[in-house]
Amino acid sequence: MYGWLVALHLVGLAVFLLAHGVSMWVAFRVRGERDPRVVAALLGLSAHGARVVYLGLALLGVGGLGAAAVAGSLTRPWNVASYVVLTIVLGAMFAIASPYYHGLRSALDGTGGEPPLDEDAMVARLRTRRPELLAAIGGSGIVVLILLMVLKPG
Numbered sequence: 001m002y003g004w005l006v007a008l009h010l011v012g013l014a015v016f017l018l019a020h021g022v023s024m025w026v027a028f029r030v031r032g033e034r035d036p037r038v039v040a041a042l043l044g045l046s047a048h049g050a051r052v053v054y055l056g057l058a059l060l061g062v063g064g065l066g067a068a069a070v071a072g073s074l075t076r077p078w079n080v081a082s083y084v085v086l087t088i089v090l091g092a093m094f095a096i097a098s099p100y101y102h103g104l105r106s107a108l109d110g111t112g113g114e115p116p117l118d119e120d121a122m123v124a125r126l127r128t129r130r131p132e133l134l135a136a137i138g139g140s141g142i143v144v145l146i147l148l149m150v151l152k153p154g
């Protein structure tokens, strides 16, 4: 049972990384684009990837928590540390990434009675260091989570 749950956890990690890799790549790639239709298409791709991200996170969570429950280590320090790290990274994603990219998609579509964003306004909004910030926070989170999983300190 334990082995199957660990396998589910690792499959979840792989699904998460593959799906979120799309958003990571798009975040950096769109900054060099000048055609609003191309930017909208790339952001659409990222939104599709983001849906699969939740499937990966669900498998990762069920497998990881299940394996920890079977091993009786749900409250051991490395597991508690991983809940904290994941909560911080998710909080940062919802605060820094989601509003910006959702807002940009809506602005490019021209929803809410507003005309679609023109090229100059779009280029101005794309001038942001958000991808670097997300990569720093999310990348550190991934490294720390993997270290906690492998080294099990404490």
Ligand code: HEM
Pocket: 020, 023, 024, 027, 043, 046, 047, 050, 051, 053, 086, 089, 090, 093, 094, 097, 098, 101, 102, 131, 132, 134, 135, 136, 137, 138, 139, 141, 142
């Ligand atoms: C443990 C690591 C990470 C977790 C758990 C995580 C989780 C999430 C979640 C839950 C979302 C919200 C998706 C939505 O709006 O529905 C998101 C969005 C996003 N994340 Fe991460 N993320 C991580 C690492 C990273 C890294 C390393 C980057 C690198 C740039 C990144 C870039 C983004 C971007 C660009 C979005 C917005 C996607 C969009 O709406 O198109 N994330 N992340």
